[in-house]
Amino acid sequence: xxxxxxxxxxxxxxLVKETSCEDIFxxxxxxxxxxxxxxxVTEFVDRELWPNKPRFEAKDYAFTEECMKKxxxxxxxxxxxxxxxxxxxxxxxxxxxxxxxxxxxxxxxSTAFGAHTGIGTLPITLYGTEEQKQKYVPKLASGEWFGSYxxxxxxxxxxxxxxxTKAVLSEDGKNYLINGQKMWISNAGFxxxxxxxxxxxxxxxxxxxxxxxxxxxxxxxxxxxxxxKLGIRASSTRQVFFNDTVVPVENMLSTRGNGFKxxxxxxxxxRIKLAAACLDAQRRTITESVKYANERVQFKTPISSFxxxxxxxxxxxxxxxxxxxxxxxxxKNIEDRIELRKNNGKDTEQEAELKGxxxxxxxCSILKVAVxxxxxxxxxxxxxxxxxxxxxxxxxLESAWRDARISRIYEGTNEIxxxxxxxxxxxKAMKGHVDVLTPAMAVKEELMSIPSFDTPDYSELFSxxxxxxxxxxxxxxxxxGATLQKYGEAIEQQQQLMLxxxxxxxxxxxxxxxxxxAEKLAKKQGEDQVKEQIAxxxxxxxHAIDVIETAGKHSIISFSSGDEQRMxxxxxxxxxxxxxxxxxxxxxxxxxxxxxxxxxYCF
Amino acid sequence: xxxxxxxxxxxxxxxxxxxxxxxxxxxxxxxxxxxxPNDEFGLTRxxxxxxxxxxxxxxxxxxxxxxxxxxxxxxxxxxxxxxxVNFKPADGFSVAKQLANVVKTGGYDLVIAGRESIDYNGGxxxxxxxxxxxxxxxxxxxxIEVEGxxxxxxxxIDGGKETVRTSLPLVIGVQKGIVEExxxxxxNMRGIMMAxxxxxxxxxxxxxNSETTSVIFEKPAPKGAxxxxxxxxxxELVNLxxxxxxxx
Numbered sequence: 001x002x003x004x005x006x007x008x009x010x011x012x013x014x015l016v017k018e019t020s021c022e023d024i025f026x027x028x029x030x031x032x033x034x035x036x037x038x039x040x041v042t043e044f045v046d047r048e049l050w051p052n053k054p055r056f057e058a059k060d061y062a063f064t065e066e067c068m069k070k071x072x073x074x075x076x077x078x079x080x081x082x083x084x085x086x087x088x089x090x091x092x093x094x095x096x097x098x099x100x101x102x103x104x105x106x107x108x109x110s111t112a113f114g115a116h117t118g119i120g121t122l123p124i125t126l127y128g129t130e131e132q133k134q135k136y137v138p139k140l141a142s143g144e145w146f147g148s149y150x151x152x153x154x155x156x157x158x159x160x161x162x163x164x165t166k167a168v169l170s171e172d173g174k175n176y177l178i179n180g181q182k183m184w185i186s187n188a189g190f191x192x193x194x195x196x197x198x199x200x201x202x203x204x205x206x207x208x209x210x211x212x213x214x215x216x217x218x219x220x221x222x223x224x225x226x227x228x229k230l231g232i233r234a235s236s237t238r239q240v241f242f243n244d245t246v247v248p249v250e251n252m253l254s255t256r257g258n259g260f261k262x263x264x265x266x267x268x269x270x271r272i273k274l275a276a277a278c279l280d281a282q283r284r285t286i287t288e289s290v291k292y293a294n295e296r297v298q299f300k301t302p303i304s305s306f307x308x309x310x311x312x313x314x315x316x317x318x319x320x321x322x323x324x325x326x327x328x329x330x331x332k333n334i335e336d337r338i339e340l341r342k343n344n345g346k347d348t349e350q351e352a353e354l355k356g357x358x359x360x361x362x363x364c365s366i367l368k369v370a371v372x373x374x375x376x377x378x379x380x381x382x383x384x385x386x387x388x389x390x391x392x393x394x395x396x397l398e399s400a401w402r403d404a405r406i407s408r409i410y411e412g413t414n415e416i417x418x419x420x421x422x423x424x425x426x427x428k429a430m431k432g433h434v435d436v437l438t439p440a441m442a443v444k445e446e447l448m449s450i451p452s453f454d455t456p457d458y459s460e461l462f463s464x465x466x467x468x469x470x471x472x473x474x475x476x477x478x479x480x481g482a483t484l485q486k487y488g489e490a491i492e493q494q495q496q497l498m499l500x501x502x503x504x505x506x507x508x509x510x511x512x513x514x515x516x517x518a519e520k521l522a523k524k525q526g527e528d529q530v531k532e533q534i535a536x537x538x539x540x541x542x543h544a545i546d547v548i549e550t551a552g553k554h555s556i557i558s559f560s561s562g563d564e565q566r567m568x569x570x571x572x573x574x575x576x577x578x579x580x581x582x583x584x585x586x587x588x589x590x591x592x593x594x595x596x597x598x599x600x601y602c603f
Numbered sequence: 604x605x606x607x608x609x610x611x612x613x614x615x616x617x618x619x620x621x622x623x624x625x626x627x628x629x630x631x632x633x634x635x636x637x638x639x640p641n642d643e644f645g646l647t648r649x650x651x652x653x654x655x656x657x658x659x660x661x662x663x664x665x666x667x668x669x670x671x672x673x674x675x676x677x678x679x680x681x682x683x684x685x686x687x688v689n690f691k692p693a694d695g696f697s698v699a700k701q702l703a704n705v706v707k708t709g710g711y712d713l714v715i716a717g718r719e720s721i722d723y724n725g726g727x728x729x730x731x732x733x734x735x736x737x738x739x740x741x742x743x744x745x746x747i748e749v750e751g752x753x754x755x756x757x758x759x760i761d762g763g764k765e766t767v768r769t770s771l772p773l774v775i776g777v778q779k780g781i782v783e784e785x786x787x788x789x790x791n792m793r794g795i796m797m798a799x800x801x802x803x804x805x806x807x808x809x810x811x812n813s814e815t816t817s818v819i820f821e822k823p824a825p826k827g828a829x830x831x832x833x834x835x836x837x838x839e840l841v842n843l844x845x846x847x848x849x850x851x
Contacts, residue, residue, distance in 0.1 A: 035672075036676060036795050037792065075793050
């Protein structure tokens with residue numbers, strides 16, 4: 001059956017539309033080829049990267065480059081590159097999968113990989129002319145050249161369009177001369193190609209350029225020293241200075257003034273890929289932690305028997321599994337949307353790829369924030385399980401903890417992404433792409449009416465939890481709707497309210513993804529076979545409600561007063577209500593038992 | 604040169620082993636299957652012959668449809684084509700009989716099989732193939748070179764190794780040493796993509812009766828808890844070793 005527009009949920013629509021568990025993609029749905037890819041990538045990491053962690057920590061940049069070459073030989077760099085340009089032309093889920101499993105050993109490599117395959121290559125495949133693609137993409141796909149992305153400047157970080165780098169057209173009109181300074185440039189130390197953003201004359205928006213770099217003939221490009229960083233130590237990160245760098249006019253990427261758009265769209269992909277890149281590191285952290293907890297004996301007992309440790313193991317596994325559920329759900333939506341656009345005959349392949357991802361920009365931001373915070377928590381608790389040993393460089397968690405920190409900063413800080421996901425949702429609602437208004441009005445009416453005192457039948461698996469998810473969506477609409485009503489377009493100035501709203505939105509997407517995945521699994525394998533996954537979905541929802549209650553309360557008491565405030569606080573209470581509270585210690589024990597018995601992350 | 608590599612579909616080395624049906628059947632529930640490691644060493648050597656001497660490599664498995672992913676992994680690693688004999692393996696002889704039929708009809712110069720599979724460890728299939736097809740056989744191979752119609756094979760013997768020279772066609776039973784673990788190949792992305800496009804032929808089995816039946820499987824007794832004995836209580840130690848562990 002052909003997929004139609006109606007079959008695929010639109011970006012942000014999860015908030016107002018119920019999704020059936022059959023409609024989401026989960027890692028259990030990986031095809032035989034995808035499983036083989038996962039195995040191949042994992043074997044590569046186990047053989048080439050994991051045993052060499054000390055070299056990465058010793059800032060062996062040449063080794064990072066060597067590993068990138070090996071990854072290229074394996075075809076990992078070309079998974080999402082179209083076949084016409086020397087790539088594999090695989091789908092979005094495939095490229096997520098590679099990004100996920102290749103990133104588990106060290107942030108140094110995963111950053112080099114992400115910077116090259118994502119922001120280093122994608123701007124050309126997505127915006128390049130046919131000539132540019134023919135000329136550069138095969139070199140990048142094969143690893144003959146490595147790419148870097150020069151956007152950030154000393155005074156232009158989150159405010160990316162404020163860069164001071166200039167591009168001036170030469171008198172003969174054949175070249176642009178680029179002058180300026182870029183910083184925090186990943187892969188700078190071994191790249192041969194740079195995507196450089198610069199401003200032409202007094203343009204409102206920056207313009208993208210493809211700049212070749214040959215150290216033998218530097219063309220006015222000089223590099224700063226390697227930066228000394230808290231983590232991702234062997235990811236080459238330098239400043240790049242352009243001094244009258246000559247760039248042929250045909251190397252302009254897309255059109256003049258379109259650079260900011262390129263930068264933002266490349267980042268959409270980068271965000272969801274970054275979330276994927278935080279997944280396997282969590283799995284490995286959990287495996288290392290549980291192995292240690294099973295071996296470490298204190299008070300004549302393996303510490304994995306202690307409730308305090310079991311709680312950590314259960315929570316770490318839950319976060320990892322929940323993040324994974326949401327990442328692959330969104331990835332498949334993106335893949336399907338791209339396919340649909342390709343097949344509709346209106347879009348070129350490039351446009352389809354671009355718009356397919358752009359459609360889910362909200363989900364990309366949600367995932368980036370959520371999963372980067374999960375990895376931070378996971379490595380932190382991992383160190384705690386290791387105790388004093390975890391603080392030592394001799395255990396793998398010390399570097400994992402440091403590496404995790406950058407994920408909350410790059411690809412747009414988590415604060416920027418939190419505000420973005422709400423901002424984008426508002427824009428979508430304004431454009432009529434996601435009808436938030438009608439359900440928001442319905443919620444308002446519901447709040448004025450007397451709540452039903454009937455106890456629904458909750459005997460079916462997740463019936464209560466799904467009811468709660470539905471209520472949490474109402475809660476979001478209630479809080480966000482009232483905020484928007486009060487501040488209108490000036491809502492963007494109310495950053496703390498935007499952050500609170502995003503916390504609610506993020507929790508809803510993740511909790512729903514986890515419940516749908518567990519439900520799908522239970523339908524396929526029987527509840528007994530997947531009791532741990534059911535427990536994780538329930539445990540996560542319980543925590544989600546806590547976060548949502550806090551965020552909701554903070555918002556309501558800050559922007560409303562009097563009757564309106566009282567009504568919304570009552571609404572908040574109504575929408576987070578459980579009829580049957582879960583026994584969360586029991587849930588944690590169910591999860592921990594399995595992980596401890598298997599002696600690894602096993603879901 | 605036409606090479607046939609026999610691929611056994613076996614549980615991953617880290618699998619938890621359990622039995623069902625009153626301990627007469629291996630419980631495959633939750634078990635991940637892999638290419639038998641000894642066969643993978645053989646396949647890796649076959650890939651060397653493909654790249655250096657232009658050999659054509661066919662992989663074969665005797666099994667049901669669930670073994671096809673394992674065959675496709677062999678194709679992803681680089682084998683040219685695959686054959687699955689649609690037969691549920693019962694014992695070593697029944698497998699060897701099916702493989703012998705493939706060998707007879709395929710006209711292979713070199714047949715490579717792992718010395719033993721890591722599931723039932725029968726260690727008899729390569730020898731039986733040679734016996735049933737009346738082809739030269741060298742077991743426990745840790746090296747092979749082929750020149751024209753002759754092969755020089757190094758095999759492991761007790762306390763050393765022996766180099767033998769023989770003519771093709773030839774069946775060899777291989778083990779680690781024919782290549783090293785670091786030589787094993789991870790299928791690359793293009794290999795994985797191409798695997799489904801390569802031919803995988805399903806052959807109906809020849810008639811074959813198993814000569815043995817599994818009566819019961821038993822797992823070794825679980826390790827008991829460690830008992831600590833005080834250094835000045837040697838009598839207790841002797842007593843435990845004699846009466847409980849029964850080792851002295």
